[in-house]
Amino acid sequence: MSYSVDISVEAPIENQIQEITYDGTEIYQPPLTISESLAKYAQKIDFSRVSDVDVKKEESNEDSKSDADSKDAFQSSLWPWDGVRNKLRSALQEVCVLADVLAIAKEKRYLVLDPVQQEPLETKPMVQIYARKKALAGNYICNSLTFLKLCIVGAANVLLAGAEKLKTSQNEAARNRTTMDFHIELLRLRQNWRLKKVSNTIIGDLSYRTAGSKYLQTGTFEVTKAEEEEKSSSPPSSPLPGGPAPVKPNSALRVSIPSELQGVAYIEVLCQKDQEDLCSANINLLGSGPPATNPDMHWQQKLEAAQNVLFCKELFNQLAKEAVQLQAPIPHMVVGNQIMATVLPGIQLIIGLCHSTTGDKKQQNPAPSKSDHDHVLEHSLHQLLREVHHKNTHIPFPHPATGPLGPSKKRMIAGPMAADRYELLEMTKTETLLEQIVKQAQHFIMRMRTEYVLDTIAKEIRDPLISSHWNTLNSPTQSCVKINISTHGYDAVCRTPLVIHVGEKSLKCICRDGKVMNMSYEPQELRDLIMCHINQHQILAVQALAKTMGWQALGNSNHLGTGSVEPLGNASSCLLSSPTGDRIIAVRCEPQAGTQVSVAHSPRSDFFPSRLVTERKWEHLGGQFRDVRLDKMEGRNFLHKMELLMASLTSNS
Amino acid sequence: MxxxxxxxxxxxxxxxxxxxxxxxxxxxxxxxxxxxxxxxxxxxxxxxxxxxxxxxxxxxxxxxxxxxxxxxxxxxxxxxxxxxxxxxxDFPSVNEAITQNSKLFRTKQAECDQKLMSLRDDMAADLYDLEEEYYSSINK
CATH class of the missing domain: 1.10.287 (Helix Hairpins)
Incomplete structure (x- = not known):
């Protein structure tokens, strides 16, 4: 025991070093005050263990006085412990109350617990309760729990309403499959048209600018979502008379087109001769489309109609510009929506732009007689502008990256190929649309005139058959007709073929013998030419026939100098002698007077010596010609008659 | 927000x-x-x-x-x-759609051309016969 050493355990006197400055001085932490050190120690206490002990203690002496536990439980009633104790006590109280409530509820004698219904229908009684509670608010009867419930139910209602809205819209979309989904429609639209988004709107472009058009007018349209009201109101609005599908699904998408592109437009081409229509063509890319103003129209049709309007406008604009610029011998006129150009003397080409925004088809419908218009002119105008567009986008290659755009490939190689001035000038010449269409119109009229002349001649002249065959291979400014002059039943004996090339302002005829005749646009010239050829054919046919009959052609002349002067061409003639040489037939064909046939006998069958002709031998020189009255003769046609005549004369000898 | x-x-x-x-x-x-x-x-x-x-x-x-x-x-x-x-x-899909469309239209065009050509040939042959018949008949 004496060795026992007292060990004092105490905190070091030195305080903890807080900081050491650069000069070596140490800054100490200030010593803890009493309250701080108490708090520090209090932190080290394990409350869970302590409280457990407390609770057990309190449960064990439940009946003891409240004053006692405050003294017994804690030897020293320090302030920091007080809060802990209070919390514990209140917790104990709550647990006790809960235990009581559970006990009462379990016995079910005084209180029954019902599950609260989950349906939103509950809201109504709740609202009533809420109202009642509100009325009694002065008495502070209302329970905060009820109110909380009400609050939550109200919030739930808002949420449910929102969800309901979404659900109904979903159902709506699912139920009527007829109305397409906006986005699907938009996708379809996007696949066919150019669209872009500008701020909040979707803008589309229907102009031909990407296809090479340089027209300034923009073809923008706006895409919007179709409104619900429109959908509901659209079904009663008129199904078109004869409209094919009134059951078509309503589109969820609407396109709005600028007013200047609405409606129906077409270009009318008229060939006029002294205020009388020769032909007319209506250009309308869509043919007879439905009236454009119908709001029910599908967007595709609507956009196509608008594009058509734009196209027609561009075409007309281009034509009008050219009409003003071109230096024609007879200046073209541009008045309002009409361009007038003189095609041939006395014949005007009128190109008009018709654009109706009202959609009244009735007033535009021309007289039914006009309806058989020429689709070719219609189509070619269309084609011409397309070609211009195509040229604008398809620049000939190879093209140097630094080279200017535009010159043709031919001009590119003009330098290497050492083209001369004339060739270069030729290259720079380009035809405008108007020139081209005027040429086509000229050709059209030339063709019509040629057809008319050929048909009338064929009708007038029965004897040699004049048949014409139009070539199927032709171009807009060139066509070709083959004419065959033959006699019925004698096709093999002789036929006269002619080929006529119909150009823009002239005709070129290639005759049987290879001669080329150039004619102007006057139809009379062609008529005269064919008449001449008919005469020649008759003479040639007679000679050919004579050959087969054994007769001899003594001579022929296509341009006979004798006889009365013909108003056009010359008479042609031929002389034929019978195999024995005692009969001579003379044929004379005149374009105007027709054919004359004379017959001479030598020697005459009866001879009476006279004072001038004393001997019979002189009769062999040939006698007088006597006219044959062909119209009294038998035979279907001239050659037939001639055959009979020759046959009869041959047999007589 | x-x-x-x-x-x-x-x-x-x-x-x-x-x-x-x-x-x-x-x-x-x-x-x-x-x-x-x-x-x-x-x-x-x-x-x-x-x-x-x-x-x-x-x-x-x-x-x-x-x-x-x-x-x-x-x-x-x-x-x-x-x-x-x-x-x-979505430009790739648009391009695809365009290619598809152009292919479709090209085939359609070829089809139409072919039909038109055959129609033209038929008509030309028939026209020749009809012209022949018309011009050699009495009733013109």
Whole structure:
């Protein structure tokens, strides 16, 4: 025991070093005050263990006085412990109350617990309760729990309403499959048209600018979502008379087109001769489309109609510009929506732009007689502008990256190929649309005139058959007709073929013998030419026939100098002698007077010596010609008659 | 909360705005829901009278619920916007559609050309016969 050493355990006197400055001085932490050190120690206490002990203690002496536990439980009633104790006590109280409530509820004698219904229908009684509670608010009867419930139910209602809205819209979309989904429609639209988004709107472009058009007018349209009201109101609005599908699904998408592109437009081409229509063509890319103003129209049709309007406008604009610029011998006129150009003397080409925004088809419908218009002119105008567009986008290659755009490939190689001035000038010449269409119109009229002349001649002249065959291979400014002059039943004996090339302002005829005749646009010239050829054919046919009959052609002349002067061409003639040489037939064909046939006998069958002709031998020189009255003769046609005549004369000898 | 969509011009910014919108909306939903749950605890130590407090809670809950709904609808709008953006800017698919269309029209054109050619040949042959017949007949 004496060795026992007292060990004092105490905190070091030195305080903890807080900081050491650069000069070596140490800054100490200030010593803890009493309250701080108490708090520090209090932190080290394990409350869970302590409280457990407390609770057990309190449960064990439940009946003891409240004053006692405050003294017994804690030897020293320090302030920091007080809060802990209070919390514990209140917790104990709550647990006790809960235990009581559970006990009462379990016995079910005084209180029954019902599950609260989950349906939103509950809201109504709740609202009533809420109202009642509100009325009694002065008495502070209302329970905060009820109110909380009400609050939550109200919030739930808002949420449910929102969800309901979404659900109904979903159902709506699912139920009527007829109305397409906006986005699907938009996708379809996007696949066919150019669209872009500008701020909040979707803008589309229907102009031909990407296809090479340089027209300034923009073809923008706006895409919007179709409104619900429109959908509901659209079904009663008129199904078109004869409209094919009134059951078509309503589109969820609407396109709005600028007013200047609405409606129906077409270009009318008229060939006029002294205020009388020769032909007319209506250009309308869509043919007879439905009236454009119908709001029910599908967007595709609507956009196509608008594009058509734009196209027609561009075409007309281009034509009008050219009409003003071109230096024609007879200046073209541009008045309002009409361009007038003189095609041939006395014949005007009128190109008009018709654009109706009202959609009244009735007033535009021309007289039914006009309806058989020429689709070719219609189509070619269309084609011409397309070609211009195509040229604008398809620049000939190879093209140097630094080279200017535009010159043709031919001009590119003009330098290497050492083209001369004339060739270069030729290259720079380009035809405008108007020139081209005027040429086509000229050709059209030339063709019509040629057809008319050929048909009338064929009708007038029965004897040699004049048949014409139009070539199927032709171009807009060139066509070709083959004419065959033959006699019925004698096709093999002789036929006269002619080929006529119909150009823009002239005709070129290639005759049987290879001669080329150039004619102007006057139809009379062609008529005269064919008449001449008919005469020649008759003479040639007679000679050919004579050959087969054994007769001899003594001579022929296509341009006979004798006889009365013909108003056009010359008479042609031929002389034929019978195999024995005692009969001579003379044929004379005149374009105007027709054919004359004379017959001479030598020697005459009866001879009476006279004072001038004393001997019979002189009769062999040939006698007088006597006219044959062909119209009294038998035979279907001239050659037939001639055959009979020759046959009869041959047999007589 | 919703970002004005006129601002972003470049696509990058637009896509970013879509992302932020998505996050904001989802966050707003969550926050509002949490707030509602917190409110429903019902313990408030305030100086307001109980009645006023209840009314305030009610209105707050309503507004928060409405906020959730709004965020949901905003999400729907976002979906629709993204769809629209995809449709309008999906150039590969548009190109594909164009190629397909042009192929279709080319085949159609070839078909039409062929039909027209055969029709023309038939008509030319028939026309020749008819012309022959017409011009050699008596009734012209």
């Amino acid at each position: 919703s970002i004005p969509r006129s601002l972003p011009q470049s696509k990058e910014a637009l896509l970013k705005s879509y992302r932020t919108r998505l996050k904001d909306d989802v966050k707003s939903m969550l926050e509002n829901f949490e707030e509602i749950v917190k409110l429903s605890k019902g313990e408030h130590d305030t100086q307001l009278s109980r009645m006023t407090q209840c009314e305030q809670d009610t209105y707050e809950m309503h507004v928060r619920a409405a906020n959730i709904v709004r965020a949901g609808e905003s999400l729907m709008k976002l979906v629709s916007d993204i769809k629209q953006y995809l449709i309008l800017n």
